[in-house]
Amino acid sequence: MEEILSLILQGCKLTRDLESNFPILTNNPILLSSSCEDILSVFTRASDRLKALTPQPPPPPELEAAVQEWLRSSYTPSMTMAVNPFQAQLFSDKNPFDVRFLTTRDAEGSSSMKSRGGAEASDAGKSPVTQQRSRKRKEGVERQTVKAAAPRTGNTEIPPDDGFTWRKYGQKEILGSKFPRSYYRCTHKSFYGCNAKKQVQRLDDDPDTFEVTYCGHHTCLMSSTAPSVLPPSAVVPTTQQEPIEVEPTQSSVRERRWQSLEFEPNTPTDLRLRMSGNFNVVGGSSSSDVAANEGQGPSHSQVGDGKEAEWPVVDLADAMFNSGSSSSSMDAIFSFMQDK
DNA sequence: CATATTTGACCGGG
């Protein structure tokens, strides 16, 4: 049983991985498909096991390992190429998406950040500034930097659509750069909680290439359809991750494993480094091997509530995006949940 | 009209 749960969680993890890497994967149907298959496999297995659970106890761990192995190697697309090598190649040069993540460890304070926009809302008025904004400690917010070439698809040279909707909230000239850096955040700000942000900047030496840095994760799944893939039932057994040990094994994060699983027992609303080993992982800005491990979640205090809202929320969002909600503004719709 | 972008001001860390 334990393993089944583990499997399910793994599936969730994979799903989240997919989500977070979505931007990069969108241009790679092959990767997308393999990722989907991955997820499918995991959940399918879990499901099968559950069904078969009655007859006999769960299979020995060895089998589990075997399964893992199988999963790892079996989804090779029909191209007879190993996925990883393929990707490696893909990303290395020809593919516009030369991906390299820059990850920083994250501590995440998650909850507090209301004081920002909230200032004027709560405090009547536009009179002078009160405590304008409370700079949040950016200490350790996860960041993933990705390089993406502007698709020559005639279209703009704005960074490729990554499936999310962003709203630009700023632009700055950066010291050593010729081009300004733009700041985006998830359009569905309504979700105060969707801290997903990204910043985009063209490279000096290669104006056709953008460097996109994502930080934060979407708590809002992009528009519709997204959730449909997985039956809600299969998703997130609500039971938050228990200390399910998954043998960190890590320390060698670089090793490529599509389905690396490092469960963070208490994942705050957001996630950590979720990424598949297929990409070139470059350690933090300078200290290259800052393993992504070490959650160190300082305060689990009130993390709980946020996450379970995830799916319901999705449904809601889904509903409102699909049905031409006559309601005026999104904010109204989401208002009920805005904590502040 | 609602929502998105622009843009200078502001904030706070280094």
Added chain:
DNA sequence: CCCGGTCAAATATG
């Protein structure tokens, strides 16, 4: 004090 990130008013867009 500088610089990068963010805010928010003004503006653009549909």
